[in-house]
Amino acid sequence: xxxxxxxxxxxxxxxxxxxxxxxxxxxxxxxxxxxxxxxxxxxxxxxxxxxxxxxxxxxxxxxxxxxxxxxxxxxxxxxxxxxxxxxxxxxxxxxxxxxxxxxxxxxxxxxxxxxxxxxxxxxxxxxxxxxxxxxxxxxxxxxxxxxxxxxxxxxxxxxxxxxxxxxxxxxxxxxxxxxxxxxxxxxxxxxxxx
Ligand SMILES: Nc1nc2c(ncn2[C@@H]2O[C@H](COP(=O)(O)OP(=O)(O)OP(=O)(O)O)[C@@H](O)[C@H]2O)c(=O)[nH]1
Ligand SMILES: [Mg+2]
Numbered sequence: 001x002x003x004x005x006x007x008x009x010x011x012x013x014x015x016x017x018x019x020x021x022x023x024x025x026x027x028x029x030x031x032x033x034x035x036x037x038x039x040x041x042x043x044x045x046x047x048x049x050x051x052x053x054x055x056x057x058x059x060x061x062x063x064x065x066x067x068x069x070x071x072x073x074x075x076x077x078x079x080x081x082x083x084x085x086x087x088x089x090x091x092x093x094x095x096x097x098x099x100x101x102x103x104x105x106x107x108x109x110x111x112x113x114x115x116x117x118x119x120x121x122x123x124x125x126x127x128x129x130x131x132x133x134x135x136x137x138x139x140x141x142x143x144x145x146x147x148x149x150x151x152x153x154x155x156x157x158x159x160x161x162x163x164x165x166x167x168x169x170x171x172x173x174x175x176x177x178x179x180x181x182x183x184x185x186x187x188x189x190x191x192x193x194x
Contacts, residue, residue, distance in 0.1 A: 007051030
């Protein structure tokens with residue numbers, strides 16, 4: 001199982017909150033610099049990815065290196081990835097998407113989600129993190145925009161995008177149980193207490 005997302009989205013924080021693993025998180029984008037693997041149960045490894053996108057104190061070359069490393073990992077291991085959870089910061093999603101759009105660039109989050117869909121088909125979920133930082137309207141509008149960008153209304157109703165906050169714990173129970181259900185369906189045991 002892998003966790004992907006831009007630097008600072010909250011990947012490591014969510015992993016710590018749902019698994020209890022002692023995974024380092026931090027204020028600066030680029031806290032997780034290496035692909036980090038943790039054993040969850042027999043045959044099941046959890047992979048915390050470095051974020052790709054802008055990193056604090058790193059050169060463009062380092063940023064591109066991280067991106068290549070993440071993509072290479074996903075592509076070469078696609079057959080063994082039981083589940084990918086893409087973590088994004090929903091409180092800044094619209095603003096960041098707009099800024100990139102003006103430069104003619106597709107949102108890194110959207111790009112990544114579409115890539116995961118290509119590689120893994122239904123084997124991926126989206127965690128829309130930091131809902132505590134967005135007011136109700138911002139959050140709803142950002143979720144609608146995200147849905148539209150990744151393809152249609154049926155998506156939320158399928159229980160595919162999970163609004164969560166690693167800080168307050170909101171939504172984490174639902175995310176955890178969705179992860180659990182999907183892994184169990186693929187024949188894995190999980191250590192999650194639901
Ligand atoms: N307000 C708020 N802050 C959060 C939430 N989740 C994470 N953070 C904070 O966001 C920062 C980044 O969290 P990390 O878990 O290190 O993010 P990451 O995606 O692993 O980042 P990289 O390792 O740099 O790719 C930390 O300061 C966290 O405390 C959340 O739900 N709400
Ligand atoms: Mg991290």
